[in-house]
Amino acid sequence: MRTVLVTGGSRGIGKAISEKLGQTCNxxxxxxxxxxxxxxxxxxxxxxxxxxxxxxxxxxxxxSVEQCFESVENEFSSIDILINNAGITKDxxxxxxxxxxxxxxxxxxxxxxFRTSKRAVKNMMKNKWGRIIFISSVAGISxxxxxANYAASxxxxxxxxxxxxxxxxxxxITSNVIAPGYIDTDMTSFLNDEQKEDIIEQLSIKRVGKPExxxxxxxxxxxxxxxxxxxxxxxxxxxxxx
Amino acid sequence: xxxxxLKLRGIVVEVNEVFEKVKKLFVDELGIEEDKVTMEAKLExxxxxxxxxxxxxxxxxxxxxxxxxxxxxxxxxxxVGQAVNLLHSKL
Numbered sequence: 001m002r003t004v005l006v007t008g009g010s011r012g013i014g015k016a017i018s019e020k021l022g023q024t025c026n027x028x029x030x031x032x033x034x035x036x037x038x039x040x041x042x043x044x045x046x047x048x049x050x051x052x053x054x055x056x057x058x059x060x061x062x063x064s065v066e067q068c069f070e071s072v073e074n075e076f077s078s079i080d081i082l083i084n085n086a087g088i089t090k091d092x093x094x095x096x097x098x099x100x101x102x103x104x105x106x107x108x109x110x111x112x113x114f115r116t117s118k119r120a121v122k123n124m125m126k127n128k129w130g131r132i133i134f135i136s137s138v139a140g141i142s143x144x145x146x147x148a149n150y151a152a153s154x155x156x157x158x159x160x161x162x163x164x165x166x167x168x169x170x171x172x173i174t175s176n177v178i179a180p181g182y183i184d185t186d187m188t189s190f191l192n193d194e195q196k197e198d199i200i201e202q203l204s205i206k207r208v209g210k211p212e213x214x215x216x217x218x219x220x221x222x223x224x225x226x227x228x229x230x231x232x233x234x235x236x237x238x239x240x241x242x
Numbered sequence: 243x244x245x246x247x248l249k250l251r252g253i254v255v256e257v258n259e260v261f262e263k264v265k266k267l268f269v270d271e272l273g274i275e276e277d278k279v280t281m282e283a284k285l286e287x288x289x290x291x292x293x294x295x296x297x298x299x300x301x302x303x304x305x306x307x308x309x310x311x312x313x314x315x316x317x318x319x320x321x322v323g324q325a326v327n328l329l330h331s332k333l
Binding site: 125170 | 271292294298301
């Protein structure tokens with residue numbers, strides 16, 4: 001059975017991905033602060049007959065990334081599938097955006113994925129098989145008002161993913177990007193009903209996205225069936241970027 | 243004179259040990275036929291190792307010998323023998 005690490009796996013999109021992949025893989029549910037939520041996800045996976053552990057990971061720390069990988073390797077096996085999902089926002093209109101907020105978002109969202117991916121490909125190269133999925137955002141494709149830092153970090157993931165796909169394709173390692181649109185999670189919970197209505201207006205599919213809309217495609221891209229798909233960006237956004 | 247000979251012999255033994263470990267890594271990690279791995283073998287032409295393969299070998303060296311190899315140190319490494327000498331010099 002393959003082993004997957006989902007960073008930010010305890011909440012929102014990461015939770016849905018953890019639970020979905022729990023049907024076919026050993027799951028390491030990575031969390032930074034919400035241990036209790038991670039434990040709940042583990043419980044759900046186990047109740048459905050899967051294997052899972054909660055594992056602490058701070059993607060801004062090389063040391064923490066290393067410790068996380070070692071715990072997962074001790075519990076299951078080396079990581080075959082990596083879901084780079086951990087992300088933060090620190091929004092502000094660009095002229096007012098503080099450098100510390102720029103740095104924090106880029107360090108977590110972009111450099112964090114560099115740290116985890118670099119550690120993961122070591123074993124994937126040895127095993128001659130691997131799947132890396134980057135959870136980007138439509139903001140990384142189109143930009144988004146108030147999110148210069150977030151959009152830049154999410155666009156950066158696309159360059160990272162495409163380059164990894166070219167370098168490591170010969171070792172059966174694929175690297176793809178999902179660009180979610182408006183998905184109903186904690187990260188978008190600050191939107192009021194009127195704002196939600198405005199967003200839905202712009203969509204072809206007239207509803208806000210569900211975390212499961214993302215986990216379904218992630219599950220496919222992690223499978224053997226997707227072996228000929230790499231270096232691609234998949235917007236899952238109800239038609240927002242069409 | 244005898245001291246020098248002993249010292250030289252020691253070095254030869256060490257180099258041979260490094261070579262045997264290196265050979266094992268090439269065979270185990272990259273699936274190269276054992277007979278092909280000689281001190282004279284050229285990594286790219288004779289062993290058919292691509293650029294990513296070189297990276298894999300270097301990463302395996304670093305793990306096996308618990309050393310770090312800088313990219314600059316690799317510029318002159320084109321044969322198995324040159325790799326063995328580099329590793330021996332770093333032990």
